[in-house]
Every structure is written in structure tokens, then in C-alpha cells.
Amino acid sequence: MFDLARTRADFPILHQQVNGKPLVYLDNGATSQKPRCVIDALVHYYERDNSNVHRGLHALSMRATDAYEGARARVAKFIHAADPAEIIFTRGTTESINIIAHGWARAHLKAGDVILTTEMEHHSNLVPWQQAARAVGATVRYIPVLGADAEGGLDYAALDTLLTPAVKLLAFTHISNTLGTINDAARLCARARAIGAVTVIDAAQSIGHTRIDVEALGCDFLAFSGHKMCGPTGIGVLYGRRDLLDQLAPDETGGGMVVSVTYEGATWKPSPERHEAGTPNIADAIALGAACDYLDEIGRDAIAAHDHHLAQIAMEKLSVIPGIRIIGPRAGQPRGGLVSFAFAEVHAHDIVTFADEDGLALRGGHHCNQPLMRKLGLTSTTRASFYLYNTAAEIDVLVASLHRIQKFFVG
Amino acid sequence: MSADLSELYQQVILDHNRRPRNRGKLPTANRVAHGNNPSCGDECSVHLRLDGDRIAEITFDGSGCAISQASASLMTTQLKGKTAAEAQKLYDEFHHIVTTGEAPAEISDLAAFAGVHTFPARIKCATLGWHAALNALKGDPLPATTETHKD
Numbered sequence: 167m168f169d170l171a172r173t174r175a176d177f178p179i180l181h182q183q184v185n186g187k188p189l190v191y192l193d194n195g196a197t198s199q200k201p202r203c204v205i206d207a208l209v210h211y212y213e214r215d216n217s218n219v220h221r222g223l224h225a226l227s228m229r230a231t232d233a234y235e236g237a238r239a240r241v242a243k244f245i246h247a248a249d250p251a252e253i254i255f256t257r258g259t260t261e262s263i264n265i266i267a268h269g270w271a272r273a274h275l276k277a278g279d280v281i282l283t284t285e286m287e288h289h290s291n292l293v294p295w296q297q298a299a300r301a302v303g304a305t306v307r308y309i310p311v312l313g314a315d316a317e318g319g320l321d322y323a324a325l326d327t328l329l330t331p332a333v334k335l336l337a338f339t340h341i342s343n344t345l346g347t348i349n350d351a352a353r354l355c356a357r358a359r360a361i362g363a364v365t366v367i368d369a370a371q372s373i374g375h376t377r378i379d380v381e382a383l384g385c386d387f388l389a390f391s392g393h394k395m396c397g398p399t400g401i402g403v404l405y406g407r408r409d410l411l412d413q414l415a416p417d418e419t420g421g422g423m424v425v426s427v428t429y430e431g432a433t434w435k436p437s438p439e440r441h442e443a444g445t446p447n448i449a450d451a452i453a454l455g456a457a458c459d460y461l462d463e464i465g466r467d468a469i470a471a472h473d474h475h476l477a478q479i480a481m482e483k484l485s486v487i488p489g490i491r492i493i494g495p496r497a498g499q500p501r502g503g504l505v506s507f508a509f510a511e512v513h514a515h516d517i518v519t520f521a522d523e524d525g526l527a528l529r530g531g532h533h534c535n536q537p538l539m540r541k542l543g544l545t546s547t548t549r550a551s552f553y554l555y556n557t558a559a560e561i562d563v564l565v566a567s568l569h570r571i572q573k574f575f576v577g
Numbered sequence: 578m579s580a581d582l583s584e585l586y587q588q589v590i591l592d593h594n595r596r597p598r599n600r601g602k603l604p605t606a607n608r609v610a611h612g613n614n615p616s617c618g619d620e621c622s623v624h625l626r627l628d629g630d631r632i633a634e635i636t637f638d639g640s641g642c643a644i645s646q647a648s649a650s651l652m653t654t655q656l657k658g659k660t661a662a663e664a665q666k667l668y669d670e671f672h673h674i675v676t677t678g679e680a681p682a683e684i685s686d687l688a689a690f691a692g693v694h695t696f697p698a699r700i701k702c703a704t705l706g707w708h709a710a711l712n713a714l715k716g717d718p719l720p721a722t723t724e725t726h727k728d
Binding site: 185512513514515516519520523530531532536539545546574575 | 578579582585586591594616617618619620640641642643644646696699702
């Protein structure tokens, strides 16, 4: 286990009062806070190295290019990709998934084909597939989620009937942002690969929380955002197997991604430049590299253990609050570092407004997961999501706040 | 509890949230409009029977936070018997209350929502039912959404 007090000291934002109470930041599923070293990387870049990449021959441009390409290599190492050219910098998970939905799915799918996904997907890993399917006449099918509270996770047995030869692409979330369910990514990829389907993992919730090895997972594509893993907003990654990325039609065209341009047309560079038209987000990519360093220094196994520890404490202490309904895995079962819950008598937004008064940052709503909410008979839940700087004492603040809220609204 | 929060969750609001008035569908309705707040998922349908230009009966149903549910409930008690023009005028007054916190003395229970103005994110909650009601009065077939209407 790592030194929690020292870790907290790395995050300047945590040391403030909100509404007169110490900030208790439990909205990490939405975005994580940034350690000093990531903020410093941004400042250093803008104060010392800022220049455009890839085309300059002067000192600053060479430094910026080295740092930017160094960040690409760093991210490749972070997810154990074979080649830095398999790392495309994007704006985030949503853009990464859209690149595949536009470039791969629309080019390779035809009428009658099936895109398989799950009933627990975030809108960002659902709507792009629905749109791609509509464009080519394909169908989207869903691996069911089991249990009235979705406590059973994915129905792996259903794969036997769902994985037909018509399935050309399987897209699924690694850790559910709403349920905390950890999906068996390696098993899903292996099953899909056995029938020749391409696999896409939405790693937005898992990337900063657990060890990710794209070779061990056996996926074709993996998408994530920097801002949920201690990195800046506005930078994300699309990992793709080299051969697939080199076949993928560019989603955007312009400068930096061409080999040769004439008045008649143009030819494309290979990956990664092929998929990064225009001046890239240099500063944020470099700072994302710093975030990789930071997380690896602490150790992702230690972070995953800490998440699990906090989630189990939260499950134990929340489950005894009268009237609470917790969705996702039951207490004692594996679960990512988040807990979503609902009260019949108190709406999530009233909870979040009240909890804010106690310095708590929670999230209330449908978590960009409307179909799952509807399936569970809910319109919203309140979510507490943890990260490496959260403490067991902060869960006590949450529990005390919920008791107070429950008393106020229900009496 | 802070002054701001007790101002937001006034007794009138808590009461309407716990015991909503005129909640449910209206079999005799000749106008129905649906409202939603896409950023939070709150939903509210308003059912009303117009007798000439006057609201003879009005109900609401849906789900959402205490502010949105209490506001829709209280709204139904205020709009019954009003004409479309009177309803619009009442909404304008209500909108002024929730955005500025200023409530004229004669405006009854709606003044309970004055506390909303210190929580800008909740103004949409307070106005959701009203958007649906005004759409129903206009006979607007499109769902009212807080994202395309001005608060």
C-alpha cells in the first residue's frame, strides 16, 4: 500500500474548504484531480518548450517534438502496446470511439451485420455504434445485464447465442461508470476473436485504476481519456493494432497527415500521423505522459487494491442506511472504485445539493446511461467514485451526510 | 443547515414533494405536453382540459427532484381556472422569482421558490413543469425541453 498522506499532498486542489467544510472529492468517475507533477509538466512546456511539432528545425520545435513523441512512447508502454505508432492522440474516449465507428465500422460493415455491445454502456460507447449501424443497415445487439439491481454483471452464457457469424464488432466497457462492474475483458475479446470479430474496449473508467495490457487483453482497439487518470482534459487515446490503424480511413484530413498533395488529390501517411490532422494537443499529450509516470510510480496494482478497499467499506456502511438501493455487484464481490445508489423518497439531485453543503462532491443523474437506468426502473442514482487520494474517513463524511439527508426528507 | 439550503427547501416545497397535488393522468384531458431535462433526466408531463380559453382541469406526472416535483404540483394549484394569457403572466412572475429571488408579496406560495436563485443549476428543475404546461396551452406537439427553452 502507498503512503496516502503523501499522495494527498501531491494534489493541490484537495486542500481547500467547500461551504466551510474540507473538500471531499468523490466524483472521480467524472474526472480525476491532477497531481502537481502533471500541472508542472503543462507549465514547463508552455514556459520552456512551446513550439509546433514535426515540421520545425529549430531548437524549440525539436524539443517539443521529442516531448510529444516521448509521450506517445510513454503511453504505449503504459498499456503495453507493441509500437508507439499504435497510439493515436485524440480529445478523449468519445472521439476515439467515433474514429472507429466512422473509419472502421462504416467502411467494413454491411447490411445484415451485427455490432454487439452490452446493456451497460455509457452513451459514448453506444450512440456511435447505433449511428454506424443505421448508416450501413447493420444491427446493434446487446449482451444482457443480469439481476434486478444489475448485480449479476454480464450474461456470459448468452454469448453462445449472441456471437453469430454476423457479429463483426464487439464493443464493451471495461469497468461500468454506473455499476462499478468489472467486465472480463480478456474473455470477451477471446470469444469475439474466435469468430473473427473486431474488439473495442472502452477503458475510460479502468485506465487510471488498474493495470492495462492490450496484448494480454487481446483487444483490437482501446479508448480512454487522460482526464480520468490524473492527466489534463482535452487529451485522450485511441489504441489500435497497427495493421488496423494503417487500413483505417482518416476521419479528418489536412496538414501533417499527408505524404504528398497535388491539385488533384493527396496520399496519407501511416499511423499515427494519418489520424492526427492539424496541430495536435501537444501540451496535454506531454502532461498525459507525466500522469503515466505518476501512476506507475505509485503502482496501478496498489491503486486497484485501494479502490477495492474503499468500495468495500462504502458498500458495508451504505448498505445499512434505511431505504437505500445500491446497484451493481453485491458486497464482497469484485467492484471498481465506485458505488451508485438510490432512495425511493429522495431524488439524486436533492442528495447532491445537500451533500455539497458538507463539502462532498458527488454525481447525481443518469450517468450518460439512460437505457440501463430505464431497465433498472430508475431515472437517476447518486454516485460516489473513489481514487487514490480518497480515505476511509471521507466515506464516513458521506455516510453521515446521507443520514442527515434521509432524515430531512423522510423524517 | 445553511440559510441558503433552508431557503431552497422551504416547508411549502417539502410538503408538495411529499404530498403532490393533482398528480396523475387526466382522462378528460384535451391537451398534453411532455417536458424533460436531458442533462439530469427529470421528466414531467402536464395534462389539461381546456374549456374555451380557460384551464378547467390540470394534472401532472413524471419523476424528478424535490424542486421539480414540488414546482409542478404547486403550479397545478395555481393554474386551474386561469386563461392561457394569465398562465403566461404567472409564469413570467415565477421566472422572475426563481432567477432573482425577488417575490412580490401578493404572489402567494410561488414565493417559496425564491431560494432557487442562489442555486442556478436548479432553476431548470423549478421551471420544467411550467414549460410543459405552456406548451400544452399552445398545443405545441414538441416535447418541452429545458435545453431549448430559456429558463
